[in-house]
Amino acid sequence: MNFHDRHLLRLRVNGEDHSLSDLDPRVTLLDLLRERLQLTGTKKGCNFGECGACTVHLDGQRVNACMILAVSAEGREVTTIEGLANGNALHPVQQAFIDHDGFQCGFCTPGQVMSAAALIEEGHTSSDAEIREWMSGNLCRCSAYPQIVEAVRAAAGRASQ
Amino acid sequence: MMISQPVSRTDGRVKVTGCARYAADYSAADLLHAVLVTATIPVGRVTSIAVDDALAEKGVVRVLTHEDMPKFGRFTSPRPGADTEAPEGPPVAQSFMPMQGDEIRHEGQPVAIVLGGTLEAAEAGAHRVRLHYERGDAELPVAADWTAIDKAAVEPKESGFLFVEPTFSKGEIDDGLANAAATVEAVYLQPSRHHNAMEPSATLAEWNDSELTLHDATKHVYGVRQVLAARMNIPVEKVRVISRHTGGGFGGKGWIWPHQVLAAAAARITGRPVRLALSRANAYSCLGYQPRMAQKIVLAADRSGKLTAMQQDVVNLTTVTDDFVEFATEASKGLYATPAMRLRQRVERAHVAMPTPMRAPVEGPGTWALESAMDELAHRLVIDPLDLRLVSHADTDPATGRPWSSKKLREAYEEGARLFGWRERPREPQRDGDWLIGYGMATCSMGCFRNPTPAAEVRLHRDGTVLVRTGTQDIGTGTLTIFPQIAADVLGLPMEKVELEMGDTQLPEAGPTYGSSSTKGVGAAVLAAAEDARSQLARLANLLPYKVEMQDGHIRRKGVAGGQTIADVMHHTDVGEVIGSGSFDPAQHGKGLAMRTFGAIFMEVGVDPGLGLLRLRRAVGSYSAGRIINPRTARSQMTGGIIWGWGMAAMEQSKHEPMLGRFLSKNLSGVAIPVNADIPGDIIIHFVDEVDEHASPIGGKGIGELGATGVAAAVANAVFDATGKRIRELPITPEKLL
Amino acid sequence: MLNWLRLGIAEPTRIIDISRLDGLDQIEALAGGGLKIGALTHLNDVAQHALVMRDYPVLSQAILNAASPQLRNLATIGGNLLQKTRCAYFRAEEELPCNKREPGSGCSALHGINDNHAIFGWTEDCVATQPSDPAVALAALDAVIVTAHSSGGRRIPAAEFHLLPDTRPEAHNVLQHGELVTAIELPAPAPRSAYLKVRERESYEYAIVAAAAVLEMNGRTIRRAGLALGSVALRPWRLIAAEEQLAGADIGDRDALSAAIEQSFVEARPLSQNAYKIELAKNAALRAIEKAARMPS
Structure with a gap:
């Protein structure tokens, strides 16, 4: 790979196939989403894997989009915050974040929601402590942490401990 | 009654679906991405800036240095009677503008801007700009102990950031100390800390002939407008600033920093829209921080615990340019009954980036x-x-x-x-x-x-919907929900009938979103505007404004059942909407009170x-x-x-x-x-x-x-x-x- | 790796994506006991593998204490071992004097801010530490790093994989050009093992000090101990002298355990700001031993 080569990239984003030609190999998945596909819901908070604002699902697993070169996502399936709801019907995690006031400024929220949705799939909801630990890859400077835990617990269908 | 209700956030849906747009989410045709090249020394001069390697990078369009920059204008407060000779202060975050010459006053100061057609090109180009310096003698922060800090401390000079007298005393401190049954004397230290908002600041600047539009991560759209107009030497009317959502403020986006000006200048020079999204690293030297502080306190009390004296000596770090004073002594002035107080604020100047207020200053x-x-x-x-x-x-x-x-x-x-x-x-x-x-x-x-004097407008439409317009900002505190609550409350309408438009200088000026001031200030303006709209409707309905109430889409005399619908009143008077306006002038409220x-x-x-x-x-x-x-x-x-x-x-x-x-x-x-x-x-x-x-x-x-x-x-x-x-x-x- | 590019720590002309190489992301039991973990196995998959959780809790715990859930979905066990120091001077967004970034440019931390730097094995050329959590567990477990190279592979004891700064301060590990980590082999199961990580915030942070303990017990008596400390040196630091003295000690005899640990701290050398790490590391080692002893066997 030479940095001045251009690449063809095919990947599926939110159920839609994309074929991108002339791709600079330095482009990260995050910048691809934001700058090429205009999917700006995924946020750039640090660009170093230190905040979690760019969390998306790659083949169903949550990952930091800033830590992935777009070319290495060839053939993969990406879900972003824009693709989480089913049409107008919010994903249960999205609804729970509203119901439990799990955000303030909203900038980290897409990453929090994507992380929470994956966390529930992973089954890391046996206790509030487990939720807290497994939500710790997403910084929230407004510090909605307790409400986020409430939202995740509710979305996972668990009663308060 | 909507006020005091735990209403769910109106911005919930846009924020959980990723639809809420922050400054860096905006784009424009022919966009240039800007990346800052910053100084790596704390003081000195840039003797040369080698840009050839950067320009050779494919996709790099331009590298701007101080030689390319226009002479930025001076900001003076638009308030009537403002002293035009006074040092610059808020909404300006620091009086020193970088890239107006070769001078470096702090590490991390912008010295060049690389513009690329893609972000990758601009970033690669920025890595290839080579700076050469002549180093100056740096004054750096002294060791974090009282003896060293006390020795380095000086009285603050005249500054745009000296909001209160730096000393205060009352009573006889010596008597208070002499009469004490117990005294405590201790020094408390705290390090510099950054806001670390999750959204690094970003600005998209776009010129249309002589008119400038900015999408900005800010807590003060009108402040950005005033400062940008001054710096770019254009009338304020030529500047529009939009900030629909700001990704965390905490103080760092309160005043206007050089990067916003540099983005506008880069866009003017190149004739293309420029987006400058600060890197996380930039955010540590270009957006302020709460400065390192040392506080020496003496408390004296009698046997019952009643304070007899309070002495406090505070020193905070600041720049060599502006004396930013972190007024920790204000807390002491207001917290406890004390017959004698002696309080003093000093600063320690160093070649550091400019501090700024931070939650809670x-x-x-x-x-x-x-x-x-x-x-x-x-x-x-x-x-x-x-x-x-x-x-x-x-x-x-x-x-x-x-x-x-x-x-x-x-x-x-x-x-x-x-x-x-x-x-x-x-x-x-x-x-x-x-x-x-x-x-x-x-x-x-x-x-x-x-904050004086936020304004708002409340438009009541014939169909019973309401539009609240106010040029304040959303930083997540809840104002997007609270202001509609206030309007809904006055106009007797459910929340879903009320829409709110904020974050734009085309809306009534409503001041900054800091100092815990929005609800009491802008909220009061919304209240006044809603009441004005209700009064206008009352007059249309031939009712005495101060004797009406509104509920369920009806206006009626207080305590009387029934009434007329909003639609009927407007229909009969052939009015499409009533526009209530309101503002909040703090000088008119609470005179003489603490x-x-x-x-x-x-x-x-x-x-x-x-x-x-x-x-x-x-x-x-x-x-x-x-x-x-x-x-x-x-x-x-x-x-x-x-x-x-x-x-x-x-x-x-x-x-x-x-x-x-x-x-x-x-x-x-x-x-x-x-x-x-x-x-x-x-x-x-x-x-x-x-x-x-x-x-x-x-x-x-x-x-x-x-x-x-x-x-x-x-x-x-x-x-x-x-x-x-x-x-x-x-x-x-x-x-x-x- | 992407961050090295962003910081200018690495400026490669080519990057090869090895993530799709076949067969390197499997975990399999070895004949005769032990476990082989493919180098490309993602951290979360290693940590939550039933055999790893049951037989090597120290490794599972170390991994789950590393980074964040998202990063552990991306990072592989092999890649984790190759991470470079977190020394703030090395990681700065501008190149600062640092022998690891530019050999010969000096070590800024030596007389700068070094409160979280090494207490073992440092030289004036470099006082940084190796931040990997799994590496500490692997060192305590006596794991083996298996590599491949066009001229043939190697089997490297985990405790010797990373390099101290005494020879080539710019190097982080023993890998040669063209050499690839393909697997990590764990010896016989170590169910009585535990990892302890000390950090100011509860999660998503590198260690100030970490400790891995692997015990073989006979009732309340320690038969054999493997002990390693993390974030105290440029490699996971085995406490060999302590391990020797621990054999035969009663797990309930704190004084004996502490005295054993003390043996390995004769060679500890604080920097100007990090003497506290010596006491902290001793305490962490003791706690890790006690934690390991409480694990079900």
Whole structure:
């Protein structure tokens, strides 16, 4: 790979196939989403894997989009915050974040929601402590942490401990 | 009744679906991405900037240096009667503009801008710009101890950031000290700390002929407009600033920094739209921080615990250009009845980046020192820390003697203590496995900052829908929900009938979103505008405006059933909409009264002395802050404030590298801020039932910063309770606890 | 790796994506006991593998204490071992004097801010530490790093994989050009093992000090101990002298355990700001031993 080569990239984003030609190999998945596909819901908070604002699902697993070169996502399936709801019907995690006031400024929220949705799939909801630990890859400077835990617990269908 | 209801956030859906757009989410045709090249030395001159390698990078369009920049204009306050010769101050964040010459005054200062057709090209280009310097003699922050800081400290000079007299005294301090049964003298230190908002600031600047439009991450669209117009030497009418959502402010986006100006200049020079999204590293040297501070406090009290004297000497770090003063002494002026006070603020100048207010400014640092010292005094006198505070409760403002607009601190103490079980807490050392358990409390307080003169407009349409328009900003505090609540309340309509437009200089000017001032100020303006709309409708309905009420889409005389529908009134008078306007002039409210918010924070911490660990176990915050418009968003805001204070107490610090004149780490792995796992669910927020109509017709007086005050002291006091160790230097990290 | 590019720590002309190489992301039991973990196995998959959780809790715990859930979905066990120091001078967004970034440019931390730097094995050329959590567990477990190279592969003891700064301060590990980590082999199961990580915030942070303990017990008596400390040196630091003295000690005899640990701290040398790490590391080692002893066997 030479940095001045251009690449063809095919990947599926939110159920839609994309074929991108002339791709600079330095482009990260995050910048691809934001700058090429205009999917700006995924946020750039640090660009170093230190905040979690760019969390998306790659083949169903949550990952930091800033830590992935777009070319290495060839053939993969990406879900972003824009693709989480089913049409107008919010994903249960999205609804729970509203119901439990799990955000303030909203900038980290897409990453929090994507992380929470994956966390529930992973089954890391046996206790509030487990939720807290497994939500710790997403910084929230407004510090909605307790409400986020409430939202995740509710979305996972668990009663308060 | 919508006011005081826990209404769910109106911005919920856009924020959980990723549809809420922040400054860096905007794009434009033919966009150029800007990346800053910043100085790596703290003082000196750039002798040459080699740009050829950068320009050779494919996709790099231009590299701008100081030689390309226009001469930026000087900002003078648009307020009538403003002194045009006075040093620049807010909304300008720092008077020094980089890239106006070769001079470097702090590490991280922008010295060149690389513009690329793609972000990747601009970033690669920025790596290839080579700077050569002539180094100057750097004045760097001295060692973090009182002797060194005291020696380096100087009186602040005239500055746009000197908002209050730097010294204050009342009574006879010597008598107070002589009459004391106990005194505490101690120095409290805190490091520089950054806002670390999750959204790094970003600006998209676009020129259309002579008109400039900015999408900006800011807490003050009108401030950006004024400063940009001044710097670019164009009339304010030619500048439009839009900020629909801002990804966390906390102070760092309050005033206007050089990067916003540089983005506009780059766009003008190139004739293309320019987006400058600051890197996380840029955010450490281009957006301010709460400066390193040292506070020496002397408290003296008689046997009953009544304060007889209070002396405080505060020194904060600032730049060589502007004397930014962090007025920690303001807390001491307003918290306790004291016959004698002597307070002094000084600064330590160094070649560092400019500090700025940060949640919670002034009283945040102030309560850290004062509330720690109060705890020390309580232990010396063997009085319960809460009782000590009650003994010196200030029934009037200690500094001025003025009556309070309202104050229910006694209730806040009492109700908080009850919720926490403070009076029943175990007095013997408590253990939970390896953890020593401790309890601590502190008083919380913030000044009541009221910004003149926010305005709002409320448009009531014939179909019973409402549009509220006000040029304030969303930073997540809940105003997007609270303002519609206020309008809905006055106009007797459900929330879903009310829409709100904010964050645009095409809307009525409503001031900055800082200083915990939005609800009491802009909220009061919305209230007045809604009342104006209702009055106009009353006149259309041939009713006396002050005798009407509106409910369920009807307007009617108070206490009379039925009434006419909004649609009928407007239809019969052939009116499509009524436009109510309102504003809030603080000078007209609460004259002669002292205003503050108050509260008490109670905390339980665990300390593992073997591993030096400190963890939060539970907390109760109990507040006297006037009327709470939305208890749901307010609870979140106070919880966030307490966690902010926890970060200050337990981990946050931006270390000044002693040789290089830079912050050691400019990233979120080198600078710790709290994560979810740090925060227990057991945080109780309580508000005393209170309405302060002197502070604002809305009855509230601001909560955004109050929650973050007192916390650091409460934590240190709890650590003392757990371990017997008095920690006087933040943050309370393992090496201090072993 | 992407961050090295962003910071200018690495300026490669080519990057090869090895993530799709076949067969390197499997975990399989070895004949005769032990476990082989493919180098490309993602961290979360290693940590939550039933055999790893049951037989090597120290490794599972170490991994789950590393980074964040999202990063552990991306990072592989092999890649984790190759991470470079977190020394703030090395990681700065501008190149600062640092022998690891530019050999011969000096060590800024030596007389700068070094409160979280090494207490063992440092030289004036470099006082940084190796931040990997799994590496500490692997060192305590006596794991083997298996590599491949066009000229044939190697089997490298985990405790010797990373390099101290005494020879080539710019190097982080023993890998040669063209050499690839393909697997990690764990010896016989070590159910009585535990990892302890000390950090100011509860999660998503590098260690100030970490400790891994692997015990073989006979009732309450320690038969054999493997002990390693993390974030105290440029490699996971084995406490060999302590291990020797621990054999035969009663797990309930704190004084004996502490005295054993003390043996390995004779060679500890603090820097100007990090003497506290010596006490902290001793305490962490003791706690890790006690934690390991409490694990079900």
